[in-house]
Amino acid sequence: MKVETASEPVTSRRRKPVDWFAIVNTTFLIAAAVLCVLPLVHIIALSFSSSAAASAGYVKFWPVEFTLSSYEYTASRDEFWRSLWVSVQRVAIGTPLTLLLITLVSYPLSKESHVFRLRLVYAWIFFLTLLFNGGLIPTYITVKELGLLDSIWALVLPNAVPVFSVVLLLNFFREVPKELEEAAFMDGASYWTTLWKIYVPISKPALATLALFSMVEHWNQWFDGLIFMGSPSNYPLQSYLQTIVIQQNLANLTREELLSLAEISDRTLKSSQIFLGSLPIILAYPFLQKYFVKGIVLGSVKG
Amino acid sequence: MKGLTPRRRLIKLSVIVLACTLVLSACSSNNSGTGSTDGNGNSNANSGTPADTANGPMTKYDPPIEISMVRNLSDVVENNVLSVLEGETFEDNRWSRIYEEQLGIKINYDWVVKGNPDSDAYKQKMNVTLASGEIPDFTPVDAIQLKQLVDSELIQDMTQYYDQYASPLLKDILEQEGTAPFDAATYDGKLMAIPETGSNMESGMYLWVRTDWLDNLGLEPPKTMADVRAISKAFTENDPDDNGQDDTYGLVATKDLWGGFGGLEGFMAGFNAYPDIWIEDESGELVYGSIQPEVRDALLALQEMTQNGELDKEFGIKDGAKVSEDIASGKIGMEYGEQWNSIWPLQLNVNNDSDAQWQAFPIVSDLADNTSIKVPLKFRTTKFFAVRNGVENPEAIIKLFNMHVEKNWGETAEFDKYYAPPEAESVWQLSPVQPAPPKKNVEAFRAIAAAREANDFSTLEGEAKTIQEKIDSYESGSEEGFALWGWERIYGPDGSMGIADQYDKNGQYLLDKFVGAPTPTLVERQSTLEKLQNEVFVKIILGDPIETFDKFVEDWNNLGGEQITQEVNEWYEQTK
Numbered sequence: 001m002k003v004e005t006a007s008e009p010v011t012s013r014r015r016k017p018v019d020w021f022a023i024v025n026t027t028f029l030i031a032a033a034v035l036c037v038l039p040l041v042h043i044i045a046l047s048f049s050s051s052a053a054a055s056a057g058y059v060k061f062w063p064v065e066f067t068l069s070s071y072e073y074t075a076s077r078d079e080f081w082r083s084l085w086v087s088v089q090r091v092a093i094g095t096p097l098t099l100l101l102i103t104l105v106s107y108p109l110s111k112e113s114h115v116f117r118l119r120l121v122y123a124w125i126f127f128l129t130l131l132f133n134g135g136l137i138p139t140y141i142t143v144k145e146l147g148l149l150d151s152i153w154a155l156v157l158p159n160a161v162p163v164f165s166v167v168l169l170l171n172f173f174r175e176v177p178k179e180l181e182e183a184a185f186m187d188g189a190s191y192w193t194t195l196w197k198i199y200v201p202i203s204k205p206a207l208a209t210l211a212l213f214s215m216v217e218h219w220n221q222w223f224d225g226l227i228f229m230g231s232p233s234n235y236p237l238q239s240y241l242q243t244i245v246i247q248q249n250l251a252n253l254t255r256e257e258l259l260s261l262a263e264i265s266d267r268t269l270k271s272s273q274i275f276l277g278s279l280p281i282i283l284a285y286p287f288l289q290k291y292f293v294k295g296i297v298l299g300s301v302k303g
Numbered sequence: 304m305k306g307l308t309p310r311r312r313l314i315k316l317s318v319i320v321l322a323c324t325l326v327l328s329a330c331s332s333n334n335s336g337t338g339s340t341d342g343n344g345n346s347n348a349n350s351g352t353p354a355d356t357a358n359g360p361m362t363k364y365d366p367p368i369e370i371s372m373v374r375n376l377s378d379v380v381e382n383n384v385l386s387v388l389e390g391e392t393f394e395d396n397r398w399s400r401i402y403e404e405q406l407g408i409k410i411n412y413d414w415v416v417k418g419n420p421d422s423d424a425y426k427q428k429m430n431v432t433l434a435s436g437e438i439p440d441f442t443p444v445d446a447i448q449l450k451q452l453v454d455s456e457l458i459q460d461m462t463q464y465y466d467q468y469a470s471p472l473l474k475d476i477l478e479q480e481g482t483a484p485f486d487a488a489t490y491d492g493k494l495m496a497i498p499e500t501g502s503n504m505e506s507g508m509y510l511w512v513r514t515d516w517l518d519n520l521g522l523e524p525p526k527t528m529a530d531v532r533a534i535s536k537a538f539t540e541n542d543p544d545d546n547g548q549d550d551t552y553g554l555v556a557t558k559d560l561w562g563g564f565g566g567l568e569g570f571m572a573g574f575n576a577y578p579d580i581w582i583e584d585e586s587g588e589l590v591y592g593s594i595q596p597e598v599r600d601a602l603l604a605l606q607e608m609t610q611n612g613e614l615d616k617e618f619g620i621k622d623g624a625k626v627s628e629d630i631a632s633g634k635i636g637m638e639y640g641e642q643w644n645s646i647w648p649l650q651l652n653v654n655n656d657s658d659a660q661w662q663a664f665p666i667v668s669d670l671a672d673n674t675s676i677k678v679p680l681k682f683r684t685t686k687f688f689a690v691r692n693g694v695e696n697p698e699a700i701i702k703l704f705n706m707h708v709e710k711n712w713g714e715t716a717e718f719d720k721y722y723a724p725p726e727a728e729s730v731w732q733l734s735p736v737q738p739a740p741p742k743k744n745v746e747a748f749r750a751i752a753a754a755r756e757a758n759d760f761s762t763l764e765g766e767a768k769t770i771q772e773k774i775d776s777y778e779s780g781s782e783e784g785f786a787l788w789g790w791e792r793i794y795g796p797d798g799s800m801g802i803a804d805q806y807d808k809n810g811q812y813l814l815d816k817f818v819g820a821p822t823p824t825l826v827e828r829q830s831t832l833e834k835l836q837n838e839v840f841v842k843i844i845l846g847d848p849i850e851t852f853d854k855f856v857e858d859w860n861n862l863g864g865e866q867i868t869q870e871v872n873e874w875y876e877q878t879k
Contacts, residue, residue, distance in 0.1 A: 057628030079381065136427075137434045184431065226424045227431060230374050230414035242426060243417040244378065287400045 040275075045273035047071070054267045069090070070272040080273060082233060083240035086225075090236055091218045094156040098214045099207055101161045102169055109166070109197050110173035111241055113234035130163045136227070143228055155221070155236060162217070165210045172206040208291035212284070219281050241277050245270050309822070324463070358698070360470040360705045364407030366697055371411050371434065371439040372735050375418055375425050379729045387727045397721065401710065405739050406702050410735060411459060413439045420686070433585055440694045443735075444496070446487055446821050449687050453490050453820075458689040462494040468701040473708050473738065480504070480741045484684040486878065487874035490820060496690070497700055501683030502741035503814055507806055508569030508678060509663040509799050511644050513636045516543035522661075528573045530668045538636030539613045553613035555630070555638045556605070556844070557623050560837050564623050564648065567605070568679055569639035572670040574601040577679045578836075581817035581871060589816050589875050592679075593836050594856045602852060607843045609773035619841045623648075631655055639666070642744075642799035646789030653788050661792060665806070677813035678806050688736065703736045712740060718765040725769070745807060748800035755796065820879070822870035828863035831868040835859065 009105045041061050046054050047070055056063050074080055105126070113119045133139070139158065148154040176199060200207070225239030232240070269281035338823055376393055385393060393415065402408045414432075416425045420443070432438060433448060438457060452458045469477070477484065477500050484498035494561055510531070512524065517534070525531045535545070535553025543551055557565045561579060576597035581589045592598070598751075608614050615621070615629065627648035629635050633656050638644070642663065649661045652819040668676045710721040711731065722731045731737060740746070743766065749766040754760045763771050777782040778790045793799050806812060821829070839847075839855040 052654050055628065056631035056655050058632065088737060137431055141435050142433045226416065230412070232415060232417040235417065240417070243422070
């Protein structure tokens with residue numbers, strides 16, 4: 001897109017050589033974008049089609065025999081709304097908590113070793129968690145022993161400090177001119193005050209980016225919901241969707257399970273739920289996108 | 304100075320956190336340690352108790368006991384049962400109430416996972432639970448998980464409890480198809496879990512054919528393998544749907560190759576080839592069906608059919624759900640599958656095209672007498688209830704089994720309340736244990752067929768009655784009735800169950816001969832070998848030279864198959 005706008009302002013009358021790079025690039029990017037969008041379009045088309053047409057595979061990218069019945073059915077499902085609520089709670093608790101914690105971690109770690117002598121030790125502790133983790137079963141046992149199973153905290157706490165975000169934020173903090181901090185100290189500010197009054201306000205773009213990361217992460221996680229929640233009524237939305245969307249292996253089903261498949265293998269329903277489930281994030285993206293690009297770049301460019 | 308205090312605090316805090324972690328991990332290992340020693344002590348004490356108290360198959364516990372279990376919540380239960388029944392929940396419903404009121408057993412679930420027991424979610428959760436060592440009192444497991452539990456000595460011997468507490472009805476039901484389910488749960492002569500037997504004969508194969516296409520082309524139903532090939536060719540090339548386009552296929556296959564819908568077991572059986580099961584050779588030794596030369600012939604035939612365009616060349620990437628789309632849109636003329644296929648997916652075809660008609664036929668071969676063709680059966684018992692060491696009333700699980708079969712098929716049965724009330728036909732699935740007579744469906748057919756013969760349907764009861772009502776509804780020609788077409792195709796006069804009845808009476812069933820507990824190499828290698836096999840077979844059908852099969856047989860033996868064969872035969876020697 002940028003290449004296109006760059007070549008537009010040239011209005012001179014002389015014949016310009018054809019800009020092959022722009023053409024190839026634009027074509028390629030459009031093709032890539034279309035490939036990303038088509039599956040979603042297909043899902044949307046399915047969700048508005050009649051189930052007979054959907055089960056026969058007649059639906060491509062436009063609804064066949066338009067109907068809203070799958071949305072009506074979804075709207076009447078308690079399970080759907082309940083798990084949507086769990087997901088909303090999860091994001092509402094998880095994202096602010098994550099932002100708070102990564103701010104508190106990043107600030108000391110952004111200091112030089114002579115200011116914060118154990119910096120290296122802590123940095124390594126955090127860094128190691130990027131490379132290794134305990135694995136599924138130890139994680140499960142830890143969560144279980146902490147008594148978090150079946151509570152919203154099991155979804156929020158285990159990944160409350162994403163180290164990748166910490167690295168981004170501490171690099172961002174490092175680029176803040178030291179003079180600002182020194183001036184604050186001169187005026188008698190403590191580290192605490194400096195953090196909240198100086199660093200956090202000027203790091204808004206970075207924090208907005210990390211907030212988006214965290215929201216998307218929380219919204220899309222499904223596996224932890226399945227493992228840590230002992231009752232389907234506590235599933236977040238994506239765990240719920242996962243259980244209805246996965247294809248069953250027909251080879252191993254019993255007769256009774258297969259008989260029921262006839263009644264519930266409704267692809268239009270699944271599609272409407274997938275679409276509704278991804279809608280909030282799709283809507284949130286454009287609003288946060290301007291920070292998104294800026295934030296990542298700012299964090300990575302060394303001054 | 305200012306910086307120091309927070310740092311000190313931080314260090315202190317981290318020390319505390321570390322200490323806590325240590326204590327916690329120590330705690331958990333302590334717990335499991337004491338748990339198992341307690342368990343041994345208790346189970347010893349237990350062995351005396353049952354004899355002391357006058358405790359029958361269905362006597363009530365007084366005071367009531369509480370037990371813990373884990374289970375799955377299937378889509379069916381959620382959508383078709385719980386959302387229909389007022390005032391009943393997954394934890395508190397007609398089944399939990401009867402268990403509590405009549406047996407004094409209160410069931411608590413440690414966890415419930417949404418999905419079927421073969422879903423990844425359920426398997427993961429179960430594996431995590433087993434690996435953490437903290438299993439519930441009664442755990443439903445598959446054969447391999449059972450072996451793990453036995454090896455880790457977490458569960459107790461159920462032999463004497465089964466003998467003592469299982470009601471005659473329960474014993475009759477669980478042993479209806481032989482002792483195989485018990486063999487699979489027996490380790491060193493001890494019954495280590497109670498099998499919830501699955502019905503082997505339900506995995507019998509049928510040849511489903513679009514009879515309206517047969518009529519259209521003036522063909523007769525298949526009697527031999529040559530007929531199947533001829534029909535398949537005609538369905539592919541002679542435009543059976545009269546739409547002027549070359550868009551039909553004779554037969555289907557799925558990327559999984561085997562299974563209840565579109566599975567090739569039935570086709571292979573026509574060549575006396577029995578992939579995926581253990582069969583006896585002339586010398587009385589067990590051999591693996593998939594590596595026999597007959598499979599080679601069958602694969603060659605399938606390869607030819609694919610080259611003629613009789614099979615979709617893209618089948619290697621289509622799962623059952625995807626293939627069902629081809630069925631629904633009327634592109635398929637024949638498929639091998641189990642008796643329920645008419646309900647799904649064939650009904651989808653009929654919904655889209657009311658002229659479409661399917662019928663099940665017995666599988667065929669080129670043998671002179673078609674009643675001597677063997678119908679391969681898989682061993683279908685996949686659920687075993689294991690009882691944790693230290694559980695004070697291990698027999699409680701058997702009492703639950705007793706009550707379940709009693710209320711559904713016993714003298715005090717209330718079929719319309721506990722099994723399949725009209726408004727929620729899957730109510731029986733609310734019970735955590737679901738033993739059922741393996742032959743119940745064919746028995747229902749026999750009852751219906753007898754009533755049809757006598758032209759008196761008033762004698763029908765239980766499941767047979769419910770089914771006959773569906774057939775009546777279909778035959779009335781009403782709109783709801785049309786959705787029951789699939790049922791008529793199973794239990795009606797030309798129904799698939801009639802063939803099951805014949806298979807059974809002719810003794811055509813060939814059950815997997817290996818039904819023991821999984822052998823060590825089997826546990827280790829089975830999934831790898833299966834994957835290898837299916838990949839090779841798909842490739843051969845799609846056109847790889849048939850010699851690839853010989854290479855596969857060699858690889859199979861080298862990669863552990865030989866070892867498995869040996870272990871399986873050792874087991875076979877012992878059971879003879």
